[in-house]
Amino acid sequence: MELEDILQFFENKTILVTGATGFLAKVFVEKILRVQPNVKMLYLLVRASDNESATQRFHKEVIEKDIFRVLRNNLGANLESFIFERVTPISGDICDENFGIKDSILLEEMWKEIDIVLNSAATTKFDERYDVALGINTYGALHVLNFAKKCIKLKVLLHVSTAYVSSEKGGNILESPLHMEDTPKGTSRLVINAEKEMVEEYLDRLRVQGATNEEITSTMKDLGIKRAKLHGWPNTYVYTKALGEMILGQFHQNLPLAIIRPTMVTSTYKEPFSGWIEGARTMDGVITAYGKGRLKFFLGHPNSILDVIPADMVVNSIIMAMVTHANMSSQIIFHVGSSLRNPMKLSSLSIFSFRYFTQNPWIDRNGKSINVSNPKIFSSIASFQTYMDIRYILPLKVLWLANLVLCQYCRGICINLNRKVRLVMRLVDLYKPYVFFTGSFDDSNTEKLRMAIRESDVNVNLFYFDPRCIDWEDYIMNTHIPGLTKYSMKP
16 A cells, blocks of 8 residues: 555544543544544444443543544534544443444444454553453453454454563564463463463452452452563563463464554654643653652663653554555564664653753642752662661661550551552562663564655655654653643642
């Protein structure tokens, strides 16, 4: 397909989008509606009790968001009629076969009409319950694949994964598929169905024992981390996403399958406008905690690369991958990140954050400016552990002893401080694979897409996703943190 035909490719096409209320899905849906209003239909899968509830949730969680500002300004009162002529929210869950859709007429219509499937549904919590993560990230991918196989006009299935399925490898990480039973350690046998059976046995045992919901959740979270680390992945999220890729690779047969592996997705670079974001993404919890004066340090080697990529660049790469891989009876993987072409160091983020919050301090509840100090960077876990021991853990032990002497007078303070220390250490354990990450993601396949765009007559500015154009200082200070402040994290 000639790249001049990108917009034409989506004309009169029917697209199924899973995870339709998610961050990337919203950016994708807005982009398609804005640049190709002649799209035939967007079926949007939404977790809800029925289709009416799905429509209500779509309205509240998608249409009303500022991401539709440009379309809203262009169409005014006609926005909703424009959208609902082209969008059909559907109640469904990728954890179920056929997404749990019972309406046979609707199913037949979808299988007859759908040209493109975008699977962007995922749970991205690093320490998600193992049963939940397996259901969505692993078996959910299989259910989407099985559904796509029934779509008689299907041109491509695009699955959104994560670059970090590579585990904690260093060096140059290739756009290579993951194979069933392969593990980063290579020392443990991984059988996906056995993992599912183990989870079911755990749940049955917990229910027989009369465990509370809180106890079940805690056990399932710990089990996910334990199984991930056993097989060589740092957390439940990337582990179950890796399992999902394995399933897709083994069972896609001749179905055209493109897998996008973005790195850490951040606020929009310029479309539909700069700085739109929803929720605190991977590095944003650190930025906001620092801006609120609650974080005095950054953890990670100063030369560690923070591989971040704006959401609109990810969506443009999704669109280009759909066009170029349509009708190809094979699997292809695209890394979408910045570590190879335009890396940003952790130390740079520390500097940019200090400058931003010094110049634009957040205001606390009492109306006073929050002062931030130049953050210390702990370049090793050992140095951080020493700091925690001296600053918190040893004083906590002294406080516990005082509490015993004072007949539990300080018990509440001790429990609260102990909870905070445990939370910090758990977060450090979850995030250390990323803040000490030494690899870079090869993007040869993605670069071929960029080269094809540059060599064609297509409007490069409409489908840009080259990270080399990003000035990180300008982006972080004038786009990302202001967007984070406005849309996601209030001080």
